[in-house]
Amino acid sequence: DLVIIGAGVGGHGAALHAVEEGLKTAIIEGDVVGGTCVNRGCVPSKALLAVSGRMRELHDEHHMKSLGLQVSSTGYDRQAVADHANNLASKIRSNLTNSMKAMGVDILTGFGKIVGKQKVRYGKVGFPEKEITAKNIIIATGSVPFVPKGIEIDGKTVFTSDHALKLESVPDWIAIVGSGYIGLEFSDVYTALGSEVTFVEALDQLMPGFDPEIAKLAQRVLINTRKIDYHTGVFASKITPAKDGKPVLIELIDAKTKEHKETLEVDAALIATGRAPFTSGLGLENINVVTQRGFIPVDERMQVTDADGNVVPNLFCIGDANGKLMLAHAASAQGISGTSEVVDTCICVVAPMSAGCYSCVMCNSMNM
Structure with missing residues (x-):
């Protein structure tokens, strides 16, 4: 039938x-x-978010002491x-x-x-x-x-959320292209596990699809308090995976004028530009x-x-x-x-x- x-x-x-x-x-x-x-x-994404939440809690020494707990050191098995x-x-x-x-x-x-x-x-x-x-x-x-033109995916140093959820590595510095819910979730996971994050967003503000009040709250709680910086109003026109000891190269152009602005050199890049x-x-x-x-x-x-x-x-x-x-x-x-x-x-x-x-x-x- x-x-x-x-x-x-x-x-x-x-x-x-x-x-x-x-x-x-x-x-x-x-x-x-x-x-x-x-x-x-x-x-799998919520499973990783649960881990990142526990890691942040364990790192909050003041909170632990208020509960009468002493945590000498924290770590994780990737x-x-x-x-x-x-x-x-x-x-x-x-x-x-x-x-x-x-x-x-x-x-x-x-x-x-x-x-x-x-x-x-x-x-x-x-x-x-x-x-x-x-x-x-x-x-x-x-x-x-969805992977925009000009971005070369190798699944190791330049990858999508499909690859990221396998957590095959935790890079020291990762660029996340796109600041929607996918990018925001992974920024939470990576920073909790010790990475520094750089957002690359084509529109003029982070989380452009969010309700404005929620976006303000998310920026204050999930962005500003963590090792995260960002570039807005720029396109990642070309991304080249790491090869022969060289870092991942991300060429940024102005979203309006299409003029070259700068080239980022990072350990990895997550493409979170939608589906x-x-x-x-x-x-x-x-x-x-x-x-x-x-x-x-x-x-x-x-x-x-x-x-x-x-x-x-x-x-x-x-x-x-x-x-x-x-x-x-x-x-x-x-x-x-x-x-x-x-x-x-x-x-x-x-x-x-x-x-x-x-x-x-x-x-x-x-x-x-």
Whole structure:
């Protein structure tokens, strides 16, 4: 009855809801169950933030003394910290997989591609592909880190959040390109573990997407009190990874005039310039669907619309891939909304967060 391409929190929630409504359901995953949130986002990042919080508490000698505690020295095991984040993600990933198996969802491994109406082909690279037909299809392929032109990623000295969450190193001096929530979280982690941080922000102020009052508070508490400096109103026009004993080179240009301002030499650079939809290679051209800046166009019912603005029958897109609201709880809610349309049950589409909790699949899997 239903094939879902992508087993992140959106796809997982859609699969469970579909089974509860009596639909025979299969889910196709080309990487690992849990998607970005569980494996390369919310879960491991919060695990690292928990470590940084404990480190700051232990370093607060005045606070420790007020509790009657004496801490002679503090340190950390980098690999053990990385393992902590990875193990938490692994546990939740296992819970999600087991929940789908217990409900009778068929889990198919490989990259899914739409080859026609109600037809999906999937398979691993280097192996024969298989084809599956379904009355309905949901695209839930999520997103990947966005890397601007001119930036060379080597995964070691110049990297994205995907690499950073593995915590393979803690550089003495790291530049973070982009001061949104991803960059801010990692600045907290790195400074707690001893790094100096330099933000590079294209707009005229740090955290430009934040509510102004929250941004002021965050700057006062999370920036000004730590080993963090910043450059605003500049683009990182070119970033070259460290090679042959040379540092990472970051060429900065004025965001307005495009004139060269200076070149930073740092130990590492984290590219935190946002996320892009993972929609290439889905075979959308086979059903006359054209993406908009990479996002798949949908209506208010999560139904995909084609190049002529018409609804594509029996095809839905949820989560980051449609660009409506790139957050895990939104993907989960949209998954429920999309499967509700399949079974002709009326459920409200993504409401503001103030409308209440959607019982995100992460909390459900941990019995929270």
